[in-house]
Amino acid sequence: MANSELLSLLCVASLTVLVNATANLSFTDEIAILKERVGDLEQRLIESQSISAQFLEDVNQQLKALSNSVAFFERLDQSYENIGEWETIVFQTVVTNEGRAYNGTTGEFTAPVDGTYVFYSSILTRAGRSIETSLKVNDINKLYLYSGGTAKFYGSGSNMAVLNLISGDKVKMVKHGSWGSGPFYIHVNWSTFSGFLLKPSF
Numbered sequence: 063m064a065n066s067e068l069l070s071l072l073c074v075a076s077l078t079v080l081v082n083a084t085a086n087l088s089f090t091d092e093i094a095i096l097k098e099r100v101g102d103l104e105q106r107l108i109e110s111q112s113i114s115a116q117f118l119e120d121v122n123q124q125l126k127a128l129s130n131s132v133a134f135f136e137r138l139d140q141s142y143e144n145i146g147e148w149e150t151i152v153f154q155t156v157v158t159n160e161g162r163a164y165n166g167t168t169g170e171f172t173a174p175v176d177g178t179y180v181f182y183s184s185i186l187t188r189a190g191r192s193i194e195t196s197l198k199v200n201d202i203n204k205l206y207l208y209s210g211g212t213a214k215f216y217g218s219g220s221n222m223a224v225l226n227l228i229s230g231d232k233v234k235m236v237k238h239g240s241w242g243s244g245p246f247y248i249h250v251n252w253s254t255f256s257g258f259l260l261k262p263s264f
Contacts, residue, residue, distance in 0.1 A: 082244070132161035132174055132259035137251070144245035151185075151195065151218040151235040151248065153255045161259075170234045173227040183235050184220035185209045186252035193248065194241040197223055199233050206238060218252060234258070 136153035145151065152169035164171045173179065185207055187193045192210035196203045209219035227233070235255050237246060 067178075069123055092171075119136065127178075132163050132179075134159045134161075134164035134167065135254065135256040135258070136164060137254050138248065139250070141250040142246070142248040145193075145237045145248060147240050149237050151237065151253075151255070153206075153235075153253075158256075170232050171257060173229055173231040173233070175259070175262050176228045177226070178224065178260045179227050179233075179257055180222065180224050180260050181205070181233060181255075181257040182220070182222045182254060183207060183255045184218055185235075186216055186218040186249040187211055188247040188249070189214055189216055190243075191245070191247050192217070192242045193246045194238040195219075195235055196238040197221075197233065197235055199225060199227065199231055201232075203238070211240075216249065218251075226263075 064187075068166050134156075134157040137155040137157060139154040142151070150169045152164045152166070154169075156164070156166045159166075161174055171181075181197060183195070183197060183205075185193065185195050187209045189211040190213055191232075192208070195207045195209070197205035204225060205221050205223040207219040207221045209217055211217035225233075
């Protein structure tokens with residue numbers, strides 16, 4: 063049997079079922095049933111459009127993450143002679159800033175997409191001094207560094223963090239409270255802050 067013949071038989075059968083089902087209904091009842099069915103179809107169409115819009119938004123987010131690399135590496139432009147408690151360490155010398163997610167004026171990195179990120183910082187302080195610093199995500203401490211010099215030599219500290227972030231999260235390095243032995247000195251040439259997107263979240 064050809065497909066066209068089979069389709070015709072199915073249409074006839076469907077019409078027969080519909081006629082038999084509504085044979086005992088008044089015209090008003092039939093109209094009400096049809097309106098209900100049309101309403102169901104409209105609701106399904108709206109839900110389908112909403113799902114399609116969300117799908118397109120997710121695809122655009124993924125394409126953006128894949129097409130734009132995110133990586134930064136920054137240094138100080140001058141030493142901190144005595145940085146204040148919880149003050150942001152602003153690394154103003156921008157060496158690398160792929161994706162332009164790091165702000166050299168505020169010292170903050172803003173995650174452009176959801177994903178897993180890697181951050182690294184190294185802090186050098188003066189001989190006879192010590193300083194504690196921390197990496198904050200949205201003002202929450204996620205990583206700590208201790209840098210301490212001996213009586214004769216400067217001393218450095220470094221640490222790395224792997225963090226899951228969502229788009230818009232703010233990341234920065236700060237002086238960790240009052241801990242250490244002041245004045246809290248940070249050396250210009252040997253103190254850095256860097257990070258990159260390891261993989262986006264889909």
